[in-house]
Amino acid sequence: MADLQAILDSIHTDILPRIGEGKVADYIPELAKVDPRQFGMAIVTVDGKVYRVGDADIAFSIQSISKVFMLTLALGKVGESLWKRVGREPSGSAFNSIVQLEHESGIPRNPFINAGAIAVSDVVMAGHAPREAIGELLRFVRYLADDESITIDDKVARSETQTGYRNVALANFMRAYRNLDHPVDHVLGVYFHQCALSMSCEQLARAGLFLAARGSNPMTGHSVVSPKRARRINALMLTCGHYDGSGDFAYHVGLPGKSGVGGGIFAVAPGIASIAVWSPGLNKVGNSQLGAVALEMLAARTGWSVFGD
Numbered sequence: 001m002a003d004l005q006a007i008l009d010s011i012h013t014d015i016l017p018r019i020g021e022g023k024v025a026d027y028i029p030e031l032a033k034v035d036p037r038q039f040g041m042a043i044v045t046v047d048g049k050v051y052r053v054g055d056a057d058i059a060f061s062i063q064s065i066s067k068v069f070m071l072t073l074a075l076g077k078v079g080e081s082l083w084k085r086v087g088r089e090p091s092g093s094a095f096n097s098i099v100q101l102e103h104e105s106g107i108p109r110n111p112f113i114n115a116g117a118i119a120v121s122d123v124v125m126a127g128h129a130p131r132e133a134i135g136e137l138l139r140f141v142r143y144l145a146d147d148e149s150i151t152i153d154d155k156v157a158r159s160e161t162q163t164g165y166r167n168v169a170l171a172n173f174m175r176a177y178r179n180l181d182h183p184v185d186h187v188l189g190v191y192f193h194q195c196a197l198s199m200s201c202e203q204l205a206r207a208g209l210f211l212a213a214r215g216s217n218p219m220t221g222h223s224v225v226s227p228k229r230a231r232r233i234n235a236l237m238l239t240c241g242h243y244d245g246s247g248d249f250a251y252h253v254g255l256p257g258k259s260g261v262g263g264g265i266f267a268v269a270p271g272i273a274s275i276a277v278w279s280p281g282l283n284k285v286g287n288s289q290l291g292a293v294a295l296e297m298l299a300a301r302t303g304w305s306v307f308g309d
């Protein structure tokens, strides 16, 4: 395999002159305070090697990347019947868009736009108090990453609870169409806390390694999902993981990936490695600007792609 540390170092060198590009998410006040001049990247290979560069050890708000972990939990609970509640098609609209939801009678397009993720959280809540559902997710992510130090940033969750008006609208809309079983404020409590998971690039790459390794984490020996389910989650990330920037991400990077408005991107090179990158400045569709550039450089310099070499 290519010298991954040398490749990461070269990416860091090429990114540094551009550091600060993009705009931090300011619709969540706590995220607006984050210094945009940060960049980190980590790679964990399926044979258990870890590579890092820059701010790879600084914890950041993973935001929508959490939707991958919540989806994995929901599929574990209800299996394929999840797809009665949420679709599997790219949305072609913004992550917090409401228009499609009305056209499609309260069934969100996919589990990664906000409406879809809120429905997925509702599924995971079945039989639980909201606090227990949040605890279950946190335990799951700690187990995946084999790292008990991972936490949820309550300040970020509170900040979003106070200002997440669009998510309140989306949730009420779905409740009106009977696609939420629990009270809106309970479901959003869970959703905002999952988005406030705080993780470093290295923790994120470790937690998602099972998706690069046929559903099992080769570092811990834990079997998480079947190979088929891992493939399917990767398919959803490829088609829907970057909202209306998903086509562009597939074109430039060519790997399944999931972004979050905290500036993180998690990506998978199936059979090879999991990757996490973080830089808080976002592009117009709400994906990390330099994160995507760095992943494009990584794909070009390693030859990793799901579309051939």
Ligand SMILES: NC(=O)CC[C@H](N)C(=O)O
Pocket (backbone or CB within 6 Å): 062, 063, 064, 065, 095, 096, 114, 160, 167, 192, 195, 259, 260, 261, 262, 286
């Ligand atoms: N794209 C994102 O990361 C969005 C997540 C954010 N918590 C929101 O609901 O708006």
